[in-house]
Amino acid sequence: MALIRSVFQDELDGVSQSLVDLTEMVAASILKATTSVLTCDLKLAEEVIATDDHIDNFQHDLDARIIDIIARQQPVASDLRALVTALRMSADLERMGDMSHHIAKISRLRHPEPAVPQELVSIFEAMGAAAEKITNKTGIVIATRDTEMALEVERDDDEIDKLHRQLIGTLVDPNWSHGVETAINLTLLGRYYERYADHAVSVSRRVYFLVTGKYA
Amino acid sequence: MALIRSVFQDELDGVSQSLVDLTEMVAASILKATTSVLTCDLKLAEEVIATDDHIDNFQHDLDARIIDIIARQQPVASDLRALVTALRMSADLERMGDMSHHIAKISRLRHPEPAVPQELVSIFEAMGAAAEKITNKTGIVIATRDTEMALEVERDDDEIDKLHRQLIGTLVDPNWSHGVETAINLTLLGRYYERYADHAVSVSRRVYFLVTGKYA
Numbered sequence: 001m002a003l004i005r006s007v008f009q010d011e012l013d014g015v016s017q018s019l020v021d022l023t024e025m026v027a028a029s030i031l032k033a034t035t036s037v038l039t040c041d042l043k044l045a046e047e048v049i050a051t052d053d054h055i056d057n058f059q060h061d062l063d064a065r066i067i068d069i070i071a072r073q074q075p076v077a078s079d080l081r082a083l084v085t086a087l088r089m090s091a092d093l094e095r096m097g098d099m100s101h102h103i104a105k106i107s108r109l110r111h112p113e114p115a116v117p118q119e120l121v122s123i124f125e126a127m128g129a130a131a132e133k134i135t136n137k138t139g140i141v142i143a144t145r146d147t148e149m150a151l152e153v154e155r156d157d158d159e160i161d162k163l164h165r166q167l168i169g170t171l172v173d174p175n176w177s178h179g180v181e182t183a184i185n186l187t188l189l190g191r192y193y194e195r196y197a198d199h200a201v202s203v204s205r206r207v208y209f210l211v212t213g214k215y216a
Numbered sequence: 217m218a219l220i221r222s223v224f225q226d227e228l229d230g231v232s233q234s235l236v237d238l239t240e241m242v243a244a245s246i247l248k249a250t251t252s253v254l255t256c257d258l259k260l261a262e263e264v265i266a267t268d269d270h271i272d273n274f275q276h277d278l279d280a281r282i283i284d285i286i287a288r289q290q291p292v293a294s295d296l297r298a299l300v301t302a303l304r305m306s307a308d309l310e311r312m313g314d315m316s317h318h319i320a321k322i323s324r325l326r327h328p329e330p331a332v333p334q335e336l337v338s339i340f341e342a343m344g345a346a347a348e349k350i351t352n353k354t355g356i357v358i359a360t361r362d363t364e365m366a367l368e369v370e371r372d373d374d375e376i377d378k379l380h381r382q383l384i385g386t387l388v389d390p391n392w393s394h395g396v397e398t399a400i401n402l403t404l405l406g407r408y409y410e411r412y413a414d415h416a417v418s419v420s421r422r423v424y425f426l427v428t429g430k431y432a
Contacts, residue, residue, distance in 0.1 A: 067296065067297065067300055070286065070296060070300075071292045071293065071296050074290040076287045077287065080283065080286060080287050081283065084283055084286075084303065087300065087303070087304075088303075088307070091304070091307070168400065171396055171397075171400060172396055172397040172400065176396055180387055180388055180392055180396055180399045181387075181388040183396045183399060183400060184384065184387060184388065184399060184400070184403045187400045187403045187404065188403065188407065191404065191407065
């Protein structure tokens with residue numbers, strides 16, 4: 001019985017490690033997507049677009065493994081909750097990969113024109129940096145179940161929301177001079193970063209709830 | 217044993233019925249959200265915004281029930297897959313409710329101005345009607361596991377994507393005369409309808425996969 005329990009524990013640890021791996025893939029993806037947008041790098045954009053399939057497949061395999069563990073080990077109470085939560089976290093992380101993919105597609109669509117006008121580069125640099133930071137923290141939250149860091153992720157999300165509002169404020173300013181099409185693309189880019197961060201918050205909240213039994 | 221099995225079957229049927237109930241709540245929500253946008257109806261917008269909490273709570277309770285069934289009944293193979301799929305469908309449906317909520321918030325934000333200029337009313341009427349149709353079909357797909365209708369949902373989504381492209385085409389037209397702020401709001405509205413329909417497709421695909429073991 002001790003042996004069976006230990007195999008099960010190894011399987012749970014393996015799931016947790018795969019979620020961390022997925023987070024690292026997503027972190028690489030958002031970094032490249034941001035760089036491609038800010039430097040008009042078509043090759044990087046194509047790389048992000050191609051990598052998204054890889055992320056989807058990784059998530060798909062992880063989910064199959066989690067369901068298989070539930071079927072074989074028939075966990076109850078906290079172990080079952082942890083596995084169901086892992087399914088939800090993998091869905092959030094996969095969706096973060098989709099957001100990088102969408103960002104890269106706008107970069108590719110506008111190439112060789114820059115998607116972001118010069119005066120907005122600093123906002124998108126800040127959003128990209130915040131998105132990368134929030135992803136790295138999310139990986140640590142998954143690996144260590146650090147509830148303090150889970151709360152930090154919430155605060156980092158507030159930062160991204162603030163940048164997002166600043167972006168929209170610039171677009172609707174009467175002095176906006178880059179036309180409607182650019183404004184539309186920037187609206188979508190802003191929305192993708194915002195959603196990206198929301199999913200990171202969702203992952204952290206799920207860990208927080210698993211550990212404390214309370215909502216953050 | 218036959219009795220236990222029958223109780224379990226009742227529980228599975230109950231989950232399926234709750235997913236149908238959730239679909240009906242979401243259908244009512246998107247209909248009201250569309251009407252509020254097209255008729256500048258602030259009261260309806262407020263109603264959609266208030267109802268979203270109700271949808272979230274319903275989904276929350278349903279998920280708790282599903283996890284409890286997994287813990288008590290320890291299902292394997294196809295029953296376990298059906299229950300895990302139910303968790304994912306409830307997440308999709310909850311997210312559709314969020315999209316109605318976002319649409320209603322734009323209606324409220326612009327009130328007493330109309331969010332949609334007169335020449336775009338027909339596109340949004342068509343998107344709203346398609347969203348309602350796709351939701352009703354999704355409810356039938358969940359209730360009956362009709363795979364033909366699941367494929368119809370895919371085709372209805374193509375229709376919404378076509379309307380969405382037509383919308384963006386109008387916004388980026390050099391003759392666009394309603395300014396950047398309206399264009400931004402319409403971009404977001406279009407995105408919300410598109411995402412709404414994507415989640416309906418996701419639900420139908422999950423049912424299709426459960427029934428056939430193949431991807432639609």
